[in-house]
Amino acid sequence: MATVELKNLRKTYLTEEIIKGISLSIEEREFVVFVGPSGCGKSTLLRMIAGLEDITSGDLLIDGQRVNDVEPGKRGLAMVFQSYALYPHMDVYKNMEFGLKLAGMPEAERREKIEHVARTLQLEPYLHHKPGQLSGGQRQRVAIGRAIVRNPKVFLFDEPLSNLDAALRGQMRVELSALHRKLGATTIYVTHDQVEAMTMADKIVVLQKGVVEQIGSPLELYHHPRNLFVARFIGSPPMNFFPAIFQGGDSAGSSVQLRDGSILYVPVTSPGLLPGTKVTVGIRPEHVELASSGPNSGVVEVVERLGAITLVHVRMPDGEIIVVQTDGAVLTEVETRVSLTLPPRNCHLFAPDGLAFEACHRHPLAA
Amino acid sequence: MQAVLEHSPPAGATALNQTKVRGKRTGLLLLSPSVLLLLVWSIVPLVMTLWYSVQNYNLVDPTLHGFAGIDNYWYLLTDPDFLHSLLNTFILVAGVLLISVGGGTLLAVLYDQEFFGRGIARIMVISPFFIMPTVSALLWKNLMLHPIYGVYSAMMRAVGLTPIDWLARFPLLTVMMIVAWEWLPFAVLILLTAVQSLDGEQREAARMDGAGPIARFRYIILPHLGRAISVVVMIETIYLLTIFAEISVTTAGGPGVASTNLAYLIYSRALLQFDVGGASAGGVIAIIIANIVAIFLVRAVARNLEA
Numbered sequence: 001m002a003t004v005e006l007k008n009l010r011k012t013y014l015t016e017e018i019i020k021g022i023s024l025s026i027e028e029r030e031f032v033v034f035v036g037p038s039g040c041g042k043s044t045l046l047r048m049i050a051g052l053e054d055i056t057s058g059d060l061l062i063d064g065q066r067v068n069d070v071e072p073g074k075r076g077l078a079m080v081f082q083s084y085a086l087y088p089h090m091d092v093y094k095n096m097e098f099g100l101k102l103a104g105m106p107e108a109e110r111r112e113k114i115e116h117v118a119r120t121l122q123l124e125p126y127l128h129h130k131p132g133q134l135s136g137g138q139r140q141r142v143a144i145g146r147a148i149v150r151n152p153k154v155f156l157f158d159e160p161l162s163n164l165d166a167a168l169r170g171q172m173r174v175e176l177s178a179l180h181r182k183l184g185a186t187t188i189y190v191t192h193d194q195v196e197a198m199t200m201a202d203k204i205v206v207l208q209k210g211v212v213e214q215i216g217s218p219l220e221l222y223h224h225p226r227n228l229f230v231a232r233f234i235g236s237p238p239m240n241f242f243p244a245i246f247q248g249g250d251s252a253g254s255s256v257q258l259r260d261g262s263i264l265y266v267p268v269t270s271p272g273l274l275p276g277t278k279v280t281v282g283i284r285p286e287h288v289e290l291a292s293s294g295p296n297s298g299v300v301e302v303v304e305r306l307g308a309i310t311l312v313h314v315r316m317p318d319g320e321i322i323v324v325q326t327d328g329a330v331l332t333e334v335e336t337r338v339s340l341t342l343p344p345r346n347c348h349l350f351a352p353d354g355l356a357f358e359a360c361h362r363h364p365l366a367a
Numbered sequence: 368m369q370a371v372l373e374h375s376p377p378a379g380a381t382a383l384n385q386t387k388v389r390g391k392r393t394g395l396l397l398l399s400p401s402v403l404l405l406l407v408w409s410i411v412p413l414v415m416t417l418w419y420s421v422q423n424y425n426l427v428d429p430t431l432h433g434f435a436g437i438d439n440y441w442y443l444l445t446d447p448d449f450l451h452s453l454l455n456t457f458i459l460v461a462g463v464l465l466i467s468v469g470g471g472t473l474l475a476v477l478y479d480q481e482f483f484g485r486g487i488a489r490i491m492v493i494s495p496f497f498i499m500p501t502v503s504a505l506l507w508k509n510l511m512l513h514p515i516y517g518v519y520s521a522m523m524r525a526v527g528l529t530p531i532d533w534l535a536r537f538p539l540l541t542v543m544m545i546v547a548w549e550w551l552p553f554a555v556l557i558l559l560t561a562v563q564s565l566d567g568e569q570r571e572a573a574r575m576d577g578a579g580p581i582a583r584f585r586y587i588i589l590p591h592l593g594r595a596i597s598v599v600v601m602i603e604t605i606y607l608l609t610i611f612a613e614i615s616v617t618t619a620g621g622p623g624v625a626s627t628n629l630a631y632l633i634y635s636r637a638l639l640q641f642d643v644g645g646a647s648a649g650g651v652i653a654i655i656i657a658n659i660v661a662i663f664l665v666r667a668v669a670r671n672l673e674a
Contacts, residue, residue, distance in 0.1 A: 050575060085572035087590075098576050102577045
């Protein structure tokens with residue numbers, strides 16, 4: 001098992017810089033997930049680690065060795081592709097055997113390894129099937145098997161579950177987590193699906209336009225997003241935002257005034273901020289509370305009942321839509337007037353440059 | 368009584384059967400013009416060839432006529448020229464296939480790479496296919512390979528070598544090169560599109576598996592090209608069995624019969640020696656050979672296309 005270290009990694013295509021200096025260190029046995037909107041460079045970064053893309057500048061270290069100029073096959077990595085990329089003219093056995101054969105492993109040893117992996121992944125009955133005869137989930141397993149059998153230092157996954165249907169994706173997610181626990185291999189996983197990121201990762205790297213926005217554990221990102229982008233990207237439905245005016249702060253919190261004049265005292269520090277500065281208050285839909293009357297009132301525009309929960313979309317007087325996630329049994333109707341309560345302990349404050357104010361108390365799960 | 372009951376179908380079924388029969392008849396009726404045309408088109412020449420092949424029929428000797436039995440076949444099959452031309456036919460087909468498919472595969476992989484001026488280079492490699500056979504044969508004979516003012520002769524003289532009279536010394540090989548030059552673009556065209564349809568992630572997966580360029584070519588690209596290669600082989604074989612223009616323009620089958628293939632032999636029998644009967648016998652044999660080749664070819668290709 002291995003560590004991976006990225007030191008100020010950059011990638012330029014023609015004149016456009018795609019990866020703008022990323023530094024990151026991945027510990028042994030860690031499951032790291034790269035997330036971000038499409039075009040953020042997460043796949044490019046993974047391919048640079050794999051060796052499929054050249055590194056324009058910066059250093060890539062695997063186990064402390066600089067591998068910038070090492071061939072992909074010699075870096076000791078294995079990759080699972082989005083399209084699985086199985087060799088269509090070879091059966092499952094030969095697909096798994098290919099890398100071992102090229103590495104010059106003796107026949108008996110190859111057979112033993114492949115059979116062991118096939119047992120682990122329940123692929124034994126399909127060893128002599130061609131990929132074309134397998135279902136999507138089985139192909140996915142073969143692709144994973146082909147990676148495992150090479151006993152790599154680091155596993156790379158490039159959106160491996162995005163071609164599967166929702167039910168299978170959930171199942172494979174659990175299987176992959178279990179497999180990671182069992183193999184204990186260092187893993188880098190690229191996805192745009194935040195459920196995958198939240199459930200599987202030890203550490204999430206949020207990328208946007210080739211820049212790291214935040215690195216942290218899933219709950220750290222959820223409870224303490226570093227800036228507006230991460231706050232908006234992590235969590236579904238996304239966080240609600242209100243414009244507000246900063247009034248002043250002390251060591252226990254900061255007070256801001258919302259559009260309707262109500263004052264909110266949020267437990268975050270605000271060193272050096274001038275009163276009167278425009279700030280943004282953020283609160284997740286699951287933390288907003290509905291009341292029949294009071295300040296912050298708006299008209300219910302849409303009610304989405306998902307059974308266990310209900311999403312209430314409220315149109316505020318300034319035209320903004322605020323989403324509230326409440327109990328599935330709530331009786332709120334469309335076109336009625338409701339009032340929103342914002343519990344201060346769940347509010348986030350963001351400065352004009354988008355950065356979040358430090359919370360006075362870290363969330364116990366995100367320490 | 369029981370038997371009668373069992374055997375008489377219900378009235379409804381009879382009506383249905385009649386409608387079915389009528390529908391079939393209408394279909395046949397509508398099909399018949401095209402079937403008839405095809406029949407006339409292919410069967411009449413075939414029957415005429417078969418008929419002449421058992422006749423004594425020489426355009427310069429009207430006294431010689433009447434039923435010949437298997438004489439025409441006998442004379443042809445025992446003629447050493449015939450065996451020679453048969454051998455030449457197969458050498459030509461095999462040689463051109465080897466050059467065009469082998470070279471075509473390598474060129475297709477080469478032209479799949481990114482390099483400056485790729486678009487123009489691709490058009491240039493395809494262009495010989497658009498030149499008609501007679502023109503390209505003339506081009507090679509007079510412009511490139513002519514022992515006195517050919518380009519190759521000039522090049523050889525420039526480095527102090529004696530120019531070679533290609534068509535006189537290596538007639539079959541030279542014809543083969545000319546025909547391969549014409550067919551290489553076709554192979555490149557088909558194989559290039561096939562190479563381009565290879566999934567990029569598959570190549571990358573092979574790279575991750577530690578496969579170098581040669582291993583990738585051998586284990587990933589070549590199997591992927593299997594179908595396309597079999598299609599190229601089939602189409603080229605059909606055309607190559609009947610090469611004529613290139614031989615007629617360059618060597619006229621000579622010297623002797625050194626570059627005569629079956630198609631040219633039939634032509635020379637019919638229109639140089641005016642022996643229609645003998646030429647027809649040759650035609651029948653050509654049909655039989657083409658069918659034998661076709662059976663093997665279609666089987667091999669069909670198996671490849673299924674997989």
